[in-house]
Amino acid sequence: MAASDFSGVIDQSRQSRLASLKRRCKQMQPLSSALSLSTALALCISQSACQPGRRSDRITVASAGRITSLDPAQASTFGALQLLSALGDTLYKRTAEGELKPALASALPEISDDGRTVTIPLREDVLFHDGTRFDAEAMAFSLRRFLEIGTLSYVVGDRITAVEAPETYQLRLRLSRPSSSLENLLTATNLTPVSPRAYQDHQDRFLNDRFIGTGAYKLTSFRAVQQRLEPFKQYWGPSPSNAGLDLIYLSNSTALFGAMRSGEVDVLLSDSIDEDQRLALNRMAAKGRLREGQGPALVIGYITLLSNTPPLQNPVLRQALALSIDRDLINKRVSHGLRPPLFSLVPPGLPGGDLKPWPRHDAARARNLFIQAGYCNGKVFNLPFTYRSNVPADRLMALTWQAQIQRDLADCLSLKLDGVESTTVYRQLGEGAFQAVMLDWRGAYPDPEAYLAPLLSCKESQRSICKRGEAAISGSFWTAPGLETTLLQSDRSRGDARQRDLESVEQMAAEGAAYIPVWLVTPRAWSSTALATPEFDGNGQVVLARLQEQR
């Protein structure tokens, strides 16, 4: 037999065996079918055990952001501060209506004639979660600890020079200068007192995974992604309206939205929810499928313009930019009306926040100013505009403004968009790296001082250029003659005088146009219809103790 014939036989043999093999394989198909079925079965089994429905009186609250520290001296994230507000109390609280009310203090502070000594009477019926008594020494311990190691201690700055406890239930603060924002500062969650006994080994270092305070809840379990809170039976104030809370962390907006929509969580806090999902939740609430609570808007979105070097060193150009932005359109396109336009650096509801010193959109006036600055009619001002690439709303804002400029002022101005991750933006802001950049800011406490000083304060200047100070750190490097003095004065004066000072500061800032306020961010929280509508306090935090079933 020739070799070719032999190979032909082999091939035939192979083919027939292959066919036989395939039959065998087909016989094994039930195995793969069984596997597919088992997967489906697993899903079905899971269905029988799942979702949603309230199975206990406990309430599950979801938010974004892992909580890495529960120490008031360290905490800075929205989630951590929200949690601390349930576990602890501050000396004073601001109501949603903006009224200052004593909490651990028993009355409003007494201020000496020279404004440099503040005496605060304290409640006598308060216990820490470890059973020790809250008194002036405990409060002094906590304040000193914050001033010593607090990562945000610069918020207090050099205002408090000494903390004293002259009597068991009386606290005395010595100030370096009179400060009308001090009362509101004392509502800051970072100044929540902690038990001296529990923190005696942590006087000079942080205690991240425990918290012993005086709040309506005590912490019974802490993990970075989940915390369990139980009502504190010896709480001095009204007991919580629920049987306890489980706070969970989900890492992204889609997961948070999905968890709320599916009923997996009872309450969703709005921090880090993307615009479309915020709108969807808002619409679900309008249709009665959820409940939506709103707090005081304390986050501002604004543009910083680099004002110490050309071309934006020219105030006319900055004013033209301020006139060029159509906030109403941006509000409509970016947030579907959920981010109201802002014409002031201070949120409405705070002293000075009702002023609107920044001009509304006026393309004709903007064009005149661009012409005055040497642009238009063949010469286009190309402005690099940076936005934080990890903040979807900022990107939408940049795109909308770019399109709006293209529509209104294409022959004068062109925006070149540049997305940069926020960590990098903040690192390079004070180095003057960005001609124009979209940012946001939330004051550490609800007071105009917490908004104006961080943007406008300047320690060393040369004419309208700030060499050192908050204005430089903020990336504008802008100041104006007399601005720092008026700013300081606005924190000394009270009542109508303070209102006038704040008005002057804002007027100067608007004329300088180194910042362009864009929008306000209103905190929202959604609850299932089985619960009452979430309520907020004056610091923009949900009052977790008032979450309750709707009966």
Place this chain on the structure above:
Amino acid sequence: MGRSRELLRYTGTRLALAPVMLWLIATLVFLLLRVAPGDPVDAVLGSRAPEAAKAALRARLGLDQSLGQQYLDFLGGLLHGDLGQALINQEPVSQIIREALPASLELSVTALLLAAVTGLAVGFTAIARAEGKIDLAGRFYGIGTYALPPFWVAMLAQLLFAVTLGWLPVGGRFPPGMIAPDGSGFLIADSVISANWAALQGALRHLVLPACTLGLLLSGVFTNALRLNLNRSLRSDYVEAARSRGLSETQVILRHALPNALLPVLTIAGITVASLIGGALLIEVTFSWPGIALRLQESINQRDYPVVQGIVVVIAALVVLVSVAVDLLVAFLDPRVRY
């Protein structure tokens, strides 16, 4: 040289090179983090903190030292098994890894098992109908699942099974309101050991969606690998020789064709599990799965140098160990392999 001595020498060489590889990776990560823009002090204090406060924190964290000194401190710590402390909250990095790694391993191993079972089943079914419609579907499945963007599939799965149907949780690893069993950090194992069946059910329910999604996306690799290799095996001379010895077709497949076809699949599985430990990032982020990849992403955003360095070194060590183990296993199973 005998095969066993050859194998021993190969193993020794690979293990001896492992520290060098780890050192190179650790050095690279250390340098890359330092040249990346962004400052951990800003992440802790915020950009508006006064320079004095920033300088004090920088000194406390040792970031004011020269780069060389920081590098030596890092290497010194590494040699002593000390991965340092997180800049953000001073938590020991080893503890962060100890908490996050079991979550990633639990997800990765489950996903890998699902991928292997599903992928091999599809591959096997496809080869049974070679060149037919089912084979075409198998090929399409193999390429399609591999090509699908993980975050997109994950979001669709979330939308369908969690939001719309409400069958499974949207994310997380354990039901809120339930106390997770203490122990190794492997929730399924801990639940079984402590006979906490409610916890087991909760942990399994949270695992289903991310594991199935990840498993589905990986299964195509197994499908293609098995299909190609089994096809090749079935046409090889040793299969013919087996048949000519009078073995039944089942014996031919199970004893000869399949083991040889599975050897490359084993290598793929090894590489996959190694890469999964750090590579399931998109799945962990989408499903809020508190694993090591999610922690790595958060730490990169916060410029938390010690955590990033520690996680990368641990992942690299695992990759090296798994790849050596797979090589040895393949060498043990396949007498033809020479080193």
